[in-house]
Amino acid sequence: MYGNNQILKLEKLRKVFGGVVALDDLSFEVGTETITSVIGPNGAGKTTVFNLLSGYLQPTKGAMIYKDRSLQGEKPYKIASLGIGRTFQNVQIFPDMTVLENVMVGRHLRSRTGMLFSALIPSFLRPEEKRIREDAVRCLAFVGLEHAADTPAGSLPLGNQRMLEIARAMAIEPDLLLLDEPASGLNSRETIAMGELINRIREKRVTVMLVEHDMELVMEISDRVAVMNFGRLIAEGTPREVQENQEVISAYLGE
Amino acid sequence: METGLITDLLQFLFMGIQRGAIYAMVAIGFNMIYNSTGIINFAQGEFVVLGGLMMVSLTMSLKLSLVFAFLMSVAFVTVVGILMERLTINPVRRPTVLRLIIITIAVSMLFKGSAMCFWGKGSHYMHHFTDAPPLEVMGATILPQSLWVIGILALVVIGYVMFFNWTMTGKCMRACAINRDAARLAGINDRRMVMLSFALSAAIGAVAGIIITPIIQMDYARGALLGLKGFGAAVIGGLGNSMGAVAAGLLLGIIEALSGGFISSHYMDAIALLVMLGVLFVRPGGLFGSSEEVRLKEF
Amino acid sequence: MHAKDYIGFSILIGMVLVMPHLVGNDYYVGVLVFAAFNCLACIGLCLLMGYAGQISLGHGAFIAIGAYASGLLTTKMGWSPWTAMAAGAFLAMAIAFIVGIPTLRLKGHYLAMATLGFASIVHIVAVAAVDLTGGPAGVLGIPRIGLFGFSLDSDIQYYYFAWTAVVIGLYLAFNIIDSRIGRGLRAIHGSEDAASAAGVNTSVYKIQVFALSAVYASVSGSLYAYYVNYIDPGPFDVMHSILLVTMVAVGGLRHLWGAVIGALLLSLLPEMLSFAAAPLQAIGIEYKPDYDIIVYGTILLLIMLFLPEGLFAGLAAGCKSAWNLFKKILKGRPFVRE
Numbered sequence: 001m002y003g004n005n006q007i008l009k010l011e012k013l014r015k016v017f018g019g020v021v022a023l024d025d026l027s028f029e030v031g032t033e034t035i036t037s038v039i040g041p042n043g044a045g046k047t048t049v050f051n052l053l054s055g056y057l058q059p060t061k062g063a064m065i066y067k068d069r070s071l072q073g074e075k076p077y078k079i080a081s082l083g084i085g086r087t088f089q090n091v092q093i094f095p096d097m098t099v100l101e102n103v104m105v106g107r108h109l110r111s112r113t114g115m116l117f118s119a120l121i122p123s124f125l126r127p128e129e130k131r132i133r134e135d136a137v138r139c140l141a142f143v144g145l146e147h148a149a150d151t152p153a154g155s156l157p158l159g160n161q162r163m164l165e166i167a168r169a170m171a172i173e174p175d176l177l178l179l180d181e182p183a184s185g186l187n188s189r190e191t192i193a194m195g196e197l198i199n200r201i202r203e204k205r206v207t208v209m210l211v212e213h214d215m216e217l218v219m220e221i222s223d224r225v226a227v228m229n230f231g232r233l234i235a236e237g238t239p240r241e242v243q244e245n246q247e248v249i250s251a252y253l254g255e
Numbered sequence: 256m257e258t259g260l261i262t263d264l265l266q267f268l269f270m271g272i273q274r275g276a277i278y279a280m281v282a283i284g285f286n287m288i289y290n291s292t293g294i295i296n297f298a299q300g301e302f303v304v305l306g307g308l309m310m311v312s313l314t315m316s317l318k319l320s321l322v323f324a325f326l327m328s329v330a331f332v333t334v335v336g337i338l339m340e341r342l343t344i345n346p347v348r349r350p351t352v353l354r355l356i357i358i359t360i361a362v363s364m365l366f367k368g369s370a371m372c373f374w375g376k377g378s379h380y381m382h383h384f385t386d387a388p389p390l391e392v393m394g395a396t397i398l399p400q401s402l403w404v405i406g407i408l409a410l411v412v413i414g415y416v417m418f419f420n421w422t423m424t425g426k427c428m429r430a431c432a433i434n435r436d437a438a439r440l441a442g443i444n445d446r447r448m449v450m451l452s453f454a455l456s457a458a459i460g461a462v463a464g465i466i467i468t469p470i471i472q473m474d475y476a477r478g479a480l481l482g483l484k485g486f487g488a489a490v491i492g493g494l495g496n497s498m499g500a501v502a503a504g505l506l507l508g509i510i511e512a513l514s515g516g517f518i519s520s521h522y523m524d525a526i527a528l529l530v531m532l533g534v535l536f537v538r539p540g541g542l543f544g545s546s547e548e549v550r551l552k553e554f
Numbered sequence: 555m556h557a558k559d560y561i562g563f564s565i566l567i568g569m570v571l572v573m574p575h576l577v578g579n580d581y582y583v584g585v586l587v588f589a590a591f592n593c594l595a596c597i598g599l600c601l602l603m604g605y606a607g608q609i610s611l612g613h614g615a616f617i618a619i620g621a622y623a624s625g626l627l628t629t630k631m632g633w634s635p636w637t638a639m640a641a642g643a644f645l646a647m648a649i650a651f652i653v654g655i656p657t658l659r660l661k662g663h664y665l666a667m668a669t670l671g672f673a674s675i676v677h678i679v680a681v682a683a684v685d686l687t688g689g690p691a692g693v694l695g696i697p698r699i700g701l702f703g704f705s706l707d708s709d710i711q712y713y714y715f716a717w718t719a720v721v722i723g724l725y726l727a728f729n730i731i732d733s734r735i736g737r738g739l740r741a742i743h744g745s746e747d748a749a750s751a752a753g754v755n756t757s758v759y760k761i762q763v764f765a766l767s768a769v770y771a772s773v774s775g776s777l778y779a780y781y782v783n784y785i786d787p788g789p790f791d792v793m794h795s796i797l798l799v800t801m802v803a804v805g806g807l808r809h810l811w812g813a814v815i816g817a818l819l820l821s822l823l824p825e826m827l828s829f830a831a832a833p834l835q836a837i838g839i840e841y842k843p844d845y846d847i848i849v850y851g852t853i854l855l856l857i858m859l860f861l862p863e864g865l866f867a868g869l870a871a872g873c874k875s876a877w878n879l880f881k882k883i884l885k886g887r888p889f890v891r892e
């Protein structure tokens with residue numbers, strides 16, 4: 001197995017957008033089966049980290065090591081197949097498909113049927129199709145959306161759309177789940193539910209890495225917190241350590 | 256024998272430049288609309304046809320003077336371009352690229368059908384601009400009309416550069432092409448810029464049609480192939496890059512003329528298209544751009 | 555496939571069985587046979603346009619490939635019509651990969667122009683390569699295809715044969731949509747980023763669907779060749795490719811039934827217009843078949859501007875509101891909002 005129980009290591013990660021340094025030699029590690037939060041003011045480069053990790057952007061320099069394996073140059077679908085799931089800051093669901101179908105897309109990597117076989121055998125006779133459906137229902141039940149299975153995903157309220165995104169990401173059976181501001185736009189009751197959900201995801205032995213602005217949520221559920229500012233890591237530690245860090249306080253209060 | 260080959264080469268070179276000038280102008284038209292809307296206007300070739308056929312009617316049937324007919328034809332096609340934008344592109348809310356492309360295809364069918372209604376199926380003859388006898392250069396002949404074609408292409412290019420670099424409107428259009436949201440924040444009316452780009456690209460298409468008609472004899476069905484080769488020039492030059500398009504247009508014309516002369520006149524068009532496909536496959540960013548860039552371009 | 559689609563199939567099969575008795579004359583049966591060829595090609599094109607979100611302006615070329623493969627292999631090589639059709643389909647698929655792999659990897663609609671260029675090249679070759687294709691004179695004496703030893707000589711026999719092919723083609727297409735691959739494609743349409751985050755290899759599926767749609771077009775071309783027994787380059791020009799796109803877009807990109815409806819309607823349109831010619835003449839307008847292109851263009855433009863989801867979606871929405879109104883009337887309160 002990969003050493004020291006670190007599922008993910010970022011080593012001197014650097015990303016430059018046409019002269020603007022978005023990430024400046026960022027290094028940190030994510031422990032297996034932990035909840036690690038990345039916080040920082042807007043524009044600190046948090047989402048850029050996620051986009052690099054999931055293959056939408058390529059780093060200018062540096063290394064991303066996931067389970068002793070470099071993620072450098074891999075395409076998003078390939079990264080998903082390695083067991084990294086993600087959600088998006090501005091919810092990305094498939095609005096024209098039903099809630100259940102959305103999650104069934106997440107079972108893509110765990111099914112095999114090719115085009116020819118699919119064409120010849122109608123779906124209700126394909127055993128795999130039945131299995132995909134059952135797995136998807138289970139994922140929906142995990143986030144508590146099974147009652148909405150047949151509604152078009154586009155008509156769900158935002159809170160449920162975020163839950164749906166998580167159900168879809170969980171359907172790929174990830175080892176590492178990247179949640180990009182899962183609580184943004186949610187009311188306080190929904191935020192509490194989201195926190196409970198994230199804890200239950202960890203109980204399923206999935207490592208969670210999240211970017212979040214809701215400090216109450218972050219401090220409550222995180223094992224480790226990494227603080228970024230101007231593309232650099234300014235502090236890293238337990239929620240308590242971070243809260244007491246002088247540099248963090250000044251970054252947030254802005255001297 | 257030796258001189259024969261050089262004469263042939265020269266002859267094909269002249270023909271190629273003359274053809275290429277037209278492709279270059281069509282390509283500029285593609286780029287203008289592409290830069291302002293992100294779509295490829297499939298009716299671009301029809302602007303050329305309409306310009307040419309209008310000129311034929313005005314000079315041959317109505318016997319108007321050359322300059323006046325020229326201006327009238329360009330004005331007519333420009334109005335057609337503006338109408339196209341106002342009636343079919345502008346009203347579309349929440350446009351998808353696929354939908355806009357299909358709309359321009361529909362408009363091209365309408366233009367083609369209308370041209371057939373008004374001008375019939377035959378091809379139309381038109382007098383050359385000047386009556387001067389052909390020039391002889393080392394045994395190769397150059398039609399005075401070819402010189403007109405090349406000269407007017409040069410004028411169009413100069414006008415293009417001056418417009419986009421020196422006038423406020425041109426600079427606004429460039430700003431919209433680079434970043435439409437930012438341009439809007441700076442107070443530029445981006446929808447007006449879209450209309451303007453249709454007007455200008457229709458006008459350039461009309462000019463191309465007018466100057467080539469005396470040489471090729473225009474008919475209603477020529478739009479598709481002219482448009483396709485113009486697009487080929489735009490791709491080879493790098494989509495959106497008009498100076499690249501001019502160079503690529505001339506290059507494509509020369510390749511076409513040489514292959515027509517030395518390989519087979521039957522396959523001349525096919526070879527030009529193969530060159531376009533080859534560039535699209537191997538260097539989609541064009542010969543003068545980076546291929547990385549084009550992967551990110553929406554079209 | 556959902557319950558509604560099975561109802562759709564029943565209606566389609568019912569119509570196929572009834573139509574020849576309604577039109578009653580061989581000429582119109584022939585028109586319906588041609589409609590079947592268009593339907594088949596449009597089903598494939600709809601998979602590409604509606605589900606993979608790509609546009610091909612070169613499907614006429616794949617039809618030509620099927621037609622010429624069938625025509626040449628049967629007449630010059632003595633192959634059986636079925637093997638020749640399979641060979642044509644295979645060739646079309648191979649060419650689709652060659653054209654599709656480089657262009658579909660690019661973002662956006664480069665495929666549209668690449669296929670348009672490709673279609674022009676195929677047409678030029680069909681005209682110019684006289685030794686191979688017979689040039690403008692075409693290929694003569696193509697045999698009729700047979701089925702298990704039965705010949706399909708009469709128009710009505712061929713009509714049932716061609717429409718059976720459409721029903722089978724539609725059935726296969728529906729099954730693909732209702733599979734992990736179909737869901738992957740629909741996901742690309744919703745959000746390409748989210749689809750790839752869920753592990754869908756978007757570019758591979760786009761290419762596969764492009765190849766599949768080329769096979770549909772090629773089979774349609776083969777069936778055409780076996781029906782008319784004679785092919786020349788004429789029907790395979792770029793305009794035909796554009797007409798296929800028109801059919802799919804008018805019927806509705808987002809649904810296979812849209813492709814069927816669009817293909818059927820626009821295939822019958824020239825006949826309807828020729829009916830309209832007489833009354834138009836009476837009011838002093840002379841209508842010629844040449845003007846069809848204006849009518850096609852107008853219909854396409856109007857649909858794209860006012861009903862961008864296509865006729866099928868419009869029809870479905872209309873049926874739904876009619877049904878709701880009907881339910882309210884049954885309850886005796888048609889004007890109450892619920």
